[in-house]
Amino acid sequence: MKTPNPARRSEQSRQAILSAAFDLVVESGYAKLTVEAIAARAGVGKQTIYRWWPSKGAVFVDAVLAVTGDEKGHLALPDTGDLGADLRVVLRAIVDEYNDPRLDTMSRAMTIEALNDPGINTEITERIMGPHLEATRDRLRSAQRAGQVAEDADLDVAVELLYGPIYHRWMLRTAPLTHEYADTVAEFALRALRAT
Amino acid sequence: MKTPNPARRSEQSRQAILSAAFDLVVESGYAKLTVEAIAARAGVGKQTIYRWWPSKGAVFVDAVLAVTGDEKGHLALPDTGDLGADLRVVLRAIVDEYNDPRLDTMSRAMTIEALNDPGINTEITERIMGPHLEATRDRLRSAQRAGQVAEDADLDVAVELLYGPIYHRWMLRTAPLTHEYADTVAEFALRALRAT
């Protein structure tokens, strides 16, 4: 069967598979994640995995989304009116996340998967990164209206100006990610974006 | 033997292995790179590879270094006195590199390997990225002396401000990398860095 009937799908098995996949990555790293291990841990036949997911990476992405992604509510950045303060809060939070070994492991695994498979790449960027980037763009647009950001500033690039440096340092491990660093990046971005 | 005698190592085999590894990645992508394929292509026994390299990734990194890395001469950025123009030239060149399918493939492969193996990560960042980042820092320091960049600007972060956004967009494929984009990033960075 190319198309099994989703109505008959076992929700229990689905969740067991996703949480098994997630736990295995956290415990042993993504390199050691195998379909057979997921099936064994979840108490599930391998075929049940192959029936519903096209690849190991897809299972993993869904697992991450199931844990982190209650993306129903449109997320938004804080908007106190002080753009600098708001950005510092957000960048510091991101730095903290990347410093959490669990999230670090997950993020590197996702990045690898995104690099390997363009399909998963779009999946990740759209469903995980996308909303966050969009929320940031919204906050910048608000600042633009308030006259804190130049009228003609390209907000897509502005977002990358905020997250790019942090991403860069995280990926390459060229230096530790500290709150001070987050503040410096925020400061630079503010200078680059401010009107006039 | 834990430590084979390097003096007796076959230089011919070494080069055959490296160029075989490089060619295979270019032709079929990193995912399909196998030790057996390298050995077959190079006309070499598998053991000869396992004797001298700890992993497939290490072979690959060496292969890249052998091709790109005549890093003897200390490389430097153009310094015409016009920081903005120089940065635009450099960022446009980088954008062009990432748009070359061959280099794109190689870079993604390296990134994957760096994410998987911290040892290879430092290898790559130090031997490949390092000199480039350092050259950029040098150029910015020169601009700092010329009063085009604020005295107290953190140049390590400044470098990331330049490359981070491009890296971010390249990795996530959120939008195409164009010359116009390179110019915008350079413009933002200039605004962020300039004195007063």
Place this chain on the structure above:
DNA sequence: GGAGCAAGACGAGACGTTGCGACTCGCGAG
């Protein structure tokens, strides 16, 4: 100083192991 020999790196490939992904079984729920 040249002949002979042992060490060891080499090419080739067999071997057991692991994981993939397709497949086959009853079983049991809808």
Place this chain on the structure above:
DNA sequence: CTCGCGAGTCGCAACGTCTCGTCTTGCTCC
């Protein structure tokens, strides 16, 4: 009675170890 399920088997590909016989290298002994 249909069809998704857990369980497990199968062939395949690649890994990393190993064992061959070959060839190169450097040392020894006459």
